[in-house]
Amino acid sequence: MTKLKERLLYTDKDPADDRSRMRAVANNLILHLHPTKVPAPALKWTYTWGLGGISATLTLVLLITGVLLMFRYDASVERAYTSIQNLETQVTFGALIRGLHHWSANLLIVTTFLHLIRVFLTGGFKQGRTTNWLVGVVLLLLVVAFNFTGYLLPWDQLAFWAITVGTSLLGYVPVFGGAISNFLLAGPDVGQGALRNFYAIHVAVLPAIMILLMSYHFWKVRKDGGISQPIPAPTEDKRPSRVERLTTIPHLVQREFAAAVVLITAVTIFAMLVPPPLEELANPIHPPNPAKAAWYFMGLQELLLHMHPLAAMLLPGIALAGIAAIPYWDKREEDIGVYFRSKIGTGTALIGAILGVALPPVLVVIDEYWLDLPSMMPGVSTLISNGFVPLALSLGGLAAIYSLFRVVGRANRGEATVGLFVFLMVSLVMLTIIGVFFRGANMALVMPF
Amino acid sequence: MNKYTFTSVIALLLLIIILPVYAYLEPFRMEQAQVDLREEFVSDAAVLYVQNCAICHGASGEGIGAMPPLDNDGLRTADYDFLYKTIARGRYETTMAGWHTEEGGIFNDYQIDELIAMIRYVDWPQVGELAAAQGLIPPTLPVPEVDEAFLEEVAALDPAGAVWAEGMQIYANNCTICHGVNGEGSDLGVPVNTPELRAEGTETLINTVTGGVPGTAMVAWDNVLEPGEIEAVIAFLQNWDVIEGQGLALTPPEPIQIDLNNPEEVLALGERLFTTTCAVCHGENGSGGTGPALNSQQVLTANTDEQITNTIINGGHRPNSTMPAFGDRLTAVEIGALVDYIRAWEPTAPVVENPRGTAQGGGPPWLNATPDPDNPVSPQGQGQGGGYQGGANPDFQRGNQGQDRGQSDQGQADPGTMGPTVQYTGEVVAANENLLTFRVADGATLEAMLGPPFFWSESGIPLNPGDQIELEGFESLDHMELNWIVNLTTGERVDLRTPDGMPVWNN
Numbered sequence A: 001m002t003k004l005k006e007r008l009l010y011t012d013k014d015p016a017d018d019r020s021r022m023r024a025v026a027n028n029l030i031l032h033l034h035p036t037k038v039p040a041p042a043l044k045w046t047y048t049w050g051l052g053g054i055s056a057t058l059t060l061v062l063l064i065t066g067v068l069l070m071f072r073y074d075a076s077v078e079r080a081y082t083s084i085q086n087l088e089t090q091v092t093f094g095a096l097i098r099g100l101h102h103w104s105a106n107l108l109i110v111t112t113f114l115h116l117i118r119v120f121l122t123g124g125f126k127q128g129r130t131t132n133w134l135v136g137v138v139l140l141l142l143v144v145a146f147n148f149t150g151y152l153l154p155w156d157q158l159a160f161w162a163i164t165v166g167t168s169l170l171g172y173v174p175v176f177g178g179a180i181s182n183f184l185l186a187g188p189d190v191g192q193g194a195l196r197n198f199y200a201i202h203v204a205v206l207p208a209i210m211i212l213l214m215s216y217h218f219w220k221v222r223k224d225g226g227i228s229q230p231i232p233a234p235t236e237d238k239r240p241s242r243v244e245r246l247t248t249i250p251h252l253v254q255r256e257f258a259a260a261v262v263l264i265t266a267v268t269i270f271a272m273l274v275p276p277p278l279e280e281l282a283n284p285i286h287p288p289n290p291a292k293a294a295w296y297f298m299g300l301q302e303l304l305l306h307m308h309p310l311a312a313m314l315l316p317g318i319a320l321a322g323i324a325a326i327p328y329w330d331k332r333e334e335d336i337g338v339y340f341r342s343k344i345g346t347g348t349a350l351i352g353a354i355l356g357v358a359l360p361p362v363l364v365v366i367d368e369y370w371l372d373l374p375s376m377m378p379g380v381s382t383l384i385s386n387g388f389v390p391l392a393l394s395l396g397g398l399a400a401i402y403s404l405f406r407v408v409g410r411a412n413r414g415e416a417t418v419g420l421f422v423f424l425m426v427s428l429v430m431l432t433i434i435g436v437f438f439r440g441a442n443m444a445l446v447m448p449f
Numbered sequence B: 001m002n003k004y005t006f007t008s009v010i011a012l013l014l015l016i017i018i019l020p021v022y023a024y025l026e027p028f029r030m031e032q033a034q035v036d037l038r039e040e041f042v043s044d045a046a047v048l049y050v051q052n053c054a055i056c057h058g059a060s061g062e063g064i065g066a067m068p069p070l071d072n073d074g075l076r077t078a079d080y081d082f083l084y085k086t087i088a089r090g091r092y093e094t095t096m097a098g099w100h101t102e103e104g105g106i107f108n109d110y111q112i113d114e115l116i117a118m119i120r121y122v123d124w125p126q127v128g129e130l131a132a133a134q135g136l137i138p139p140t141l142p143v144p145e146v147d148e149a150f151l152e153e154v155a156a157l158d159p160a161g162a163v164w165a166e167g168m169q170i171y172a173n174n175c176t177i178c179h180g181v182n183g184e185g186s187d188l189g190v191p192v193n194t195p196e197l198r199a200e201g202t203e204t205l206i207n208t209v210t211g212g213v214p215g216t217a218m219v220a221w222d223n224v225l226e227p228g229e230i231e232a233v234i235a236f237l238q239n240w241d242v243i244e245g246q247g248l249a250l251t252p253p254e255p256i257q258i259d260l261n262n263p264e265e266v267l268a269l270g271e272r273l274f275t276t277t278c279a280v281c282h283g284e285n286g287s288g289g290t291g292p293a294l295n296s297q298q299v300l301t302a303n304t305d306e307q308i309t310n311t312i313i314n315g316g317h318r319p320n321s322t323m324p325a326f327g328d329r330l331t332a333v334e335i336g337a338l339v340d341y342i343r344a345w346e347p348t349a350p351v352v353e354n355p356r357g358t359a360q361g362g363g364p365p366w367l368n369a370t371p372d373p374d375n376p377v378s379p380q381g382q383g384q385g386g387g388y389q390g391g392a393n394p395d396f397q398r399g400n401q402g403q404d405r406g407q408s409d410q411g412q413a414d415p416g417t418m419g420p421t422v423q424y425t426g427e428v429v430a431a432n433e434n435l436l437t438f439r440v441a442d443g444a445t446l447e448a449m450l451g452p453p454f455f456w457s458e459s460g461i462p463l464n465p466g467d468q469i470e471l472e473g474f475e476s477l478d479h480m481e482l483n484w485i486v487n488l489t490t491g492e493r494v495d496l497r498t499p500d501g502m503p504v505w506n507n
Helices: A002-009 A018-026 A051-070 A080-089 A094-121 A130-152 A157-170 A177-185 A192-223 A248-273 A295-304 A309-329 A343-369 A382-408 A413-437 B003-057 B080-089 B109-121 B124-133 B148-155 B161-174 B195-199 B202-211 B227-238 B240-245 B263-282 B297-302 B305-314 B332-343 B383-389 B393-402 B453-459
Strands: A037-039 A245-247 B421-432 B435-440 B445-449 B468-475 B480-487 B492-495
Touching (some): A018 A245, A037 A248, A051 A094, A051 A248, A080 A094, A094 A130, A094 A413, A094 B003, A130 A157, A130 A192, A130 A309, A157 A177, A157 A192, A157 A295, A177 A192, A245 A248, A248 B003, A295 A309, A295 A413, A309 A413, A343 A382, A343 A413, B003 B124, B080 B109, B148 B161, B195 B240, B202 B227, B305 B332, B421 B445
Parallel strands (some): B445 B480
Antiparallel strands (some): A037 A245, B421 B435, B421 B468, B435 B445, B468 B480, B480 B492
8 A cells, every 4th residue: 555655656766865865856857956955044934935936936827827828819909809808708717817827927026026125135145146136136127027018918998008108108218218119119109019019029029038037047046055144153163153954855845835836826716716907998099097007117107296207217217226236335245144134234124114104105295285396496497397306306315314324323334225225115115005096087196995 | 744745735735626616617707707798898889879870870779760770689680790791881872881990980890899799789778878877968860840730730721731741740750851941951962842843743752752862861761651651741842832831831940048148058068069079089078088188287378268269160280180170060159168168177177297199299200291381281081080070970060959859769758759648449450579550449550669679578468469458658759659558358467657657667
C-alpha cells in the first residue's frame, strides 16, 4: 500500500537528505532559478510578503488567460465590442477567463507597486543591486503600460474615454509628445488605428520585453547573492556569525507553492463572483461625465485639476526619476535588510505617512475652493502662474519635508529618504482615492455616498 | 504536515470543488447573460427608434398613415437578412431611406443589430413609455383636427356631400403631411388643390392614389385605404373648390403657444430645442462631444450673445467645422430662446480644461489645410451631420412644433380622440388575432380591437363565428376600442379597461 502511494505521488524517490535535495534543485529547469540553499531569515513571510512571487504568478496567469482570450478577440472597431459580448454569452468559461485576466491585471498593478515599496523599505537596492532596482522600476512601468494598452481593447465607453483622456496627456509632453501620441494612435483620435496598435503592443511588443526583463530580473537576484539580508551581527570573538541556511526543497518551494495556490484560488473565486465591467459600446461623440482615466492614473488626473498639464506631468516624472536614482543617493550599506533602516527611519516613515494622509486632501480642498493662482497673478502666463509656481511649491514642499527629517529629526540621508518616499507613496494613494471616489460630474468634488 | 502544506491543500481542495460547481452553473449563467444582453439591446434601440424612426413609424410602432406599422408578428418572425437590409439599405420606391453609415445614414452595424433585436423582442407600448421617461417625446406629424359639426356642414353642401366629408376626413388624417392642409403641397408632395388636378380624370387620380408614384414618397395606398375610401378622397379633391367656396377650410394644427414675455417659458423652449437639435454634438447640457463644450466658463465669457446667434445662423466659422447653419431652419424666436438658454449656464458653468470638441482638428491633415478666407469651407453634408440634413428635416422641424400635442397610441386612448361610450349586442363574424368583426341586430358589420395582440393572446376568451356577444367600447382614433366583452354563448367575460378607462395591460 505504501508502495502504491509512493508510486502515485512520486515519479522518483522523494529526496531524503539535504544533499540529494540540493541536487534536485540544481538539476531542475525551473527550480534552478533558486539557489540550492537559502538563508532562513530570507524565508520569513513578514520580510518579503511574497510580493515578487505573487507578481510573477499573476504574470503567468495573465499570459495563459491572455493567450486564451486571443482566440476569440477581434481587434477591429466594428467587432471588438461584439467579440467581448460573444465571449460573455456564447463561450463556455469565456466570462471566467476574461474575469481572471481583468482582475489579475488590476491586482498585478497593486502587487508590483507594493513590491517596489517593500524592496525600497528593506534597502533591497544596496550591495550591488542597483541594476536590478532599475530593472524593477522599468518592469513596474511595463506593467502599467500593459494595463493601459489592455484597457482599450474591449472598446466600450470606459475603455475609449480612459484612453482618450490618457493619451491626450501626451500632447503636453514637450517636443516629442505630439509625435509619440500620433505614433501610438496612428492619427489624431482614438480609432481603428489606435485599437490595432494597442493590440499589437499589448500582445506582442510588451510580452517580449516583459519576458526578457523578468528573466533578467530573476537571474540578477541570484547573481546579486539572493534577496537583501541584514548583515549578521558579529559574534563575541569578532568573527561574522553564520546565518542558518535551509535547503530550497522543501522550505522555499513549499512556501512559494502555498502562496501561488492561495492566490490563484482567491483570484478565481473573485472572478467568478465579480464579473469584469463592460460598459456600453464606445461612442466618440458622447463622453461620459466625468470622463476618468484608468484608476491607477487617477492620481495623475487629480494633479491635472490643480496644475498646468506640463507641471502635472513633470512632478510625477521627477518623482519617478528620483525613485530610480535612490541607489545613487542612499549608499549606506550597513542598514541593508532592515525595515525602515533604523529606529529613526521608522519615525520618519511614520511622520511621512501621517503627512501623506493629511496634506494632499487639505491641499486639494484649499486649491478647489480658495486658492486661485492665475487670478492672483494677473497678466502672467498660466504656464507660470498655474504651472511653474505650483510645481516649484510642490518640489519646495518635498525639499522642506526632507530637510525637516535631516535637521529636526537628525536623520541620516537614508532615513530621511525613507520618510520622503513614504510621504510620496501615501500621497499618491490618497490622490488616487480622491480621484476615484471623490470626483463626480465635471470632476467636481463630491462625497462618494 | 506543516502549515504551508496544509494551506496549499485547503486552497487546492477549494479550487477543485468550486470549478465543477461553476462549470455546472455556466450554461445557466450564459443563458441569463443572453437575456440581459437582449434587454440591453432592446432598450438601447428604443432610444434610437424614438429619435429617428418614431416620426414615421409612430411612437409605439403603430405606423402613421401609409408608413407601415412595426408592431406585428410578421416582422417579429421575419428573418435577419430581410430586416437588416431594409434598415441598412432602405426600401426602393418608398420613403424608407438607407440608414447604414455606408448608405449615407447614421447607424453602424451594431446599432442596426440593436434595432433588429428590438423589432423582434420589444413590448411596443413600452417604447412610447420609455420615450416619455427619457424626455424624448417623439416628434409626431401634425394632423388637423376635424370635428363632426364641420363635416356635417360639408355634407350639407350637396347631395353627394357625405362622400366629400368622408374624403375630407381621410385627407386630413393621411395626406396633409405631404400635400398640406390647404392642398398647397410641400417639399414632399405636389399641390393637389389645383384646377389642373381637378381636370384629370377620376380614373387617373384613383390609380395614382391606389398604386402610388414610383420613386417618390407617394406610396401605394391600397394597403391602407379601402377602395371606397380612395374614391371618397378623390371625390373630395375634385370638389375642394366648391367646399372652399363656402368658406370651409381645414384648420392647421395649433402650434404651442409660448408667452415670449415669460422668461421661464422661453428658457423651456430653448432647452427643448437644445435637447432635440444641439445636444447630439454639444452634449447633454452643453457638456461637449463632437462639438465644443458650451457649458464652459471660457466659451461663455469669450462670446457675446450676438456671436452665439451668428454661429447658430451661419454655422461654425472654423475651417472644417461640422456645425451646420441653422438660420433657415429655426425662427428668430427659437434662436433667441436657444441663446437665452445657453447664456443661462454662465453663472454655474465650470472651467473646462479644453472645451474644444473631439471633431476639431480631427480628420486627415489635408482637410485641415489653410483655409481660404474668401471661401470658407462649408461643412454642409459632411460626416454625421449630413444625416440630419437630409430630406426628412422639414418634418423634423414641423414635428417639433407639434410634439406636445396629445398623441394616441395603442392602449392609451387620448381623451381628445375618444368617442362616446357605446354598447352593442351582436354575433361574431370573425375574430382574427386582436381584430373582432361582429354583426349587430340591424345587420351592420362593425369592427373592434381586442387590445394589443400580446394581451389578447394571453388573456383572451374564445370567440367563434356565430357566438352571441355583448360588449361596451368607444370610438378611438380610427377604430373601436373595448371596455369589456362578454361571450354570451360561453358565458366568459373579459374586462379590457378599468372603470376609469385605464387599459388593464398597462398594469
